Amino acid sequence: MRKRRNIVRRRVRETFYEWEHGWGLAMARIARAPTLVERQPFFQDCLWVLDGAFEDGDRVRFELGVRALVDFCNEITSTGDAEPWWD
Secondary structure, eight states, X not given: OHXXXXXXXXXXXXXXHHHHHHHHHXXXXXXXXXXXXXXXXXXXXXXXXHHHHHHHTOHXXXXXXXXXXXXXXXXXXXXXXXOOOOO
């Protein structure tokens, strides 16, 4: 029984760090985003998904929102519409 309890605690800790890492990625893209990017409907949709997923504690939806946001930002910069604004 003791061994199982340690596994559960470790998984909770890892989940916390995964959320924290995902939120850090999202905030790096959201903070200082150029006005051109902020006004894009897809960017706004990503923010809506991230907000709802975080509020509901839905890790899968949150991860999908982060991936969509990162992909969108990478696409905007690769087309030359904006320079990378995140660190």
